[in-house]
Amino acid sequence: MRKFRLLSIFLALLSVVFFASCTDTPETPVDSVTKVTLEQTVVDVVADGGVFSVDYTVENPLPGIDVVGKTSVEWITSVVAEDGVLKFSVAANGQPEERSAFISVKYPNVDDVRLEVRQAGFEGVTFQMEISNKTTTTCTSKVVPSDSEVPYIIYMAELDYFYNMGITTAEELFIDDYNYFMGMAEQYDVAMLEEFLLMNQIAFKGESVISWTNMTPDKEYVLYAYAIDVNDENNDYTLGSPIAHMMFSLSSSELSEVKFDVQIEVDGPEATYTIKPIDYNGKYYLDIYAEGDYMYRSPGTELDDSYVRTVTNTWMSMISIYMQSGYSAEQLFEIMCLEGEETYSEVRDAATNYAMVLYAIEMVDGLPQVASKPQLVNFSTEAVEMSDMTIDIKVENNYVRVADVSVTPSTEEPYTVALVATEEVPDSTDGEIMSWLITNFDMSLYRGSIFSHVNTLQPETEYTVFAFGYYGGTITTELFRVDFMTEAAGECQNSVVGMEWNGPYSLAELEAYDSSKYYNYGMFEAMGWFAMWAEIETAEPSQDMFFTIYRAETIAFEEEQTIVNDLVSSGVASPRIKLLTGENGVLYQLCAVVMDYKGNYSELWRSEPFMYEYNADTKRSLDELASKLAELSEPAPARQSVKLL
Secondary structure, three states, rough: HHHHHHHHHHHHHHHHHHHHHHHHHHOHHHOOOOOOEEOOOOOEEOOOOOEEEEEEEEEEEOOOOOOEEEEOOOOOEEEEEOOOOEEEEEOOOOOOOOHHHHHHHEEEEEEEEEEEEEEOOOOOOEEEEEEOOOOOOOOOEEEOOOOOOOEEEEEEEEHHHHHHOOOOOHHHHHHHHHHHHHHHHOOOOOOOHHHHHHHOOOOOOEEEEEEOOOOOOOOEEEEEEEEEOOOOOOOEEEEEOOOOOEEOOOOOOOEEEEEEEEEEEEOOOOOEEEEEOOOOEEEEEEEEEEEEEEOOOOOOOOOOOHHHHHHHHHHHHHHHHHOOOOOOHHHHHHHHOEEEOEEEEEOOOOOOOEEEEEEEEEOOEEEEEEEOOOOEEEEOOOOOOOOOEEEEEEEEEOOOOOEEEEEEEOOOEEEEEEEEEEHOOOOOHHHHHHHHHHHHOOOOEEOEEEEEOOOOOOOEEEEEEEEEEOOEEEEEEEEEEEEEEEEOOOOOOEEEEEEEEEEEEOOHHHHHOOOOOOOOOOHHHHEEEEEEEEEEEEOOOOOHHHOOOOOOOOOOOHHHHHHHHHHHHHHOOOOOOEEEEOOOOEEEEEEEEEEOOOOOOOOOOEEOOEEEOOOOOOOOOOOHHHHHOOOOOOOOOOOOOEEEE
């Protein structure tokens, strides 16, 4: 009986446990299922696009969770779901065809709900665009508008331009163009705007075929076009269609394998390079990059396609800048490139890793282009030791705007010198002052004694001359300094009595006469420039004479002091006889000012306006110019001088 009773109690307990288990996990009610519902599943959008919204509801939402909208097309952007509203932006449709896409509405543990966006086609002017006849530097564009009577603007720009200018929308692009083109129209005082745009091939009607030149290989370009609505007064316009565009790039020339034998000897921060092309007789170029530069690569690095493109783009960008300054492709090919074996030395930063990058250059499609895969050569400069060199500084004959500065080091080691207005110098330690000078100014290096006649000082101002050893970017001595004060300005005891001048002479003949002194002068003759001479006469001898020619129209309304300030701003005094260059058919004036021995300015002297019509019949014999220049004593070697910082 006892055992039976215990068993009965055990069974009773089991039944309690079983019952409790069944009642603690009831089935989930049907009405607790999460569900996402859109107010509508289709949205029809006009061709102009815009911002649109659709309401949604979430039944039985998860705490703190909202829906997320996603789409795979570029013309639907800024999809945001918040507080029961799904918002999105639709770009303008510049094509006549209708287009559609889906926005997927996502929520945890719920199947995606899709919203179809249908956009109407544009009913106004549309454009068909194509690029053909591509070389490494040229191409041809063809644009066909749907309406041949509507004027439209067509332009091409590097993709980088849009990034650099912060242009991210069609409206911003239109405004950027509008400001530029209307600025041109205002400059030329245009009366008929549409005719001006058409005549200058800014705007077109009907099919347009344009040849584009001087382009850069491997650069991404954007060709774009849009219609314009010119007002009834023909003096303004608005955007008349969506902006059609296409992106493309030009392939670079095929790169060959050119190797260079490179020997680099390092002595402290000084590196001596000997470069010899192997089985290659053409032009080549090299550049050197310090570690940390985006073009630097460490030893053993494989130069992949991305790096090669960077090299070619860097070269072409550099070429483009020079060509915009007036240099021709042929001139740059000769000036910038090396040929054959080359040896030269230079001082770089001490204890620094460098990478030399070399590659062949050839003329391709009218431009000098990278013609071989780049070769990388690494080297490192050595550290620079401290020096016990001392530097003696003397300031003499300091008056109003002038002073004579002498600097004498105790050894022939390199050093640097600076002349600074004392109030600009930070109130800190010598070491901090030297670092400040190096960081904020371009510090030239000198060896041995130097003398400088400084003529750019200000009256009644305190100045400081600093000097310290400096080599390979390393400070090697303590700081040496001398302070001095200039005098108050007074009446000038000198004046310009007059000037003589004559011309025009051939710049090409001048270069042929002495190519070492007048190197590359001839290239400017092709641009319509000539040579002339001018000789100044002063009441008293002076080493501080300043004169040059100005376009008469440029200085017609300038105050005298403005011209004086411009003449003396460089601090480089003119010799008694000076070679000048001018542009054919331009009206000029000679302007001159002289200082007395204290640095007081004379009154400004101006010539009567004059002009030279330069051609084969009017050019004067170069013997006249050579004879005039020879009246000056042989120019002394360029003396090292102290810079006013």
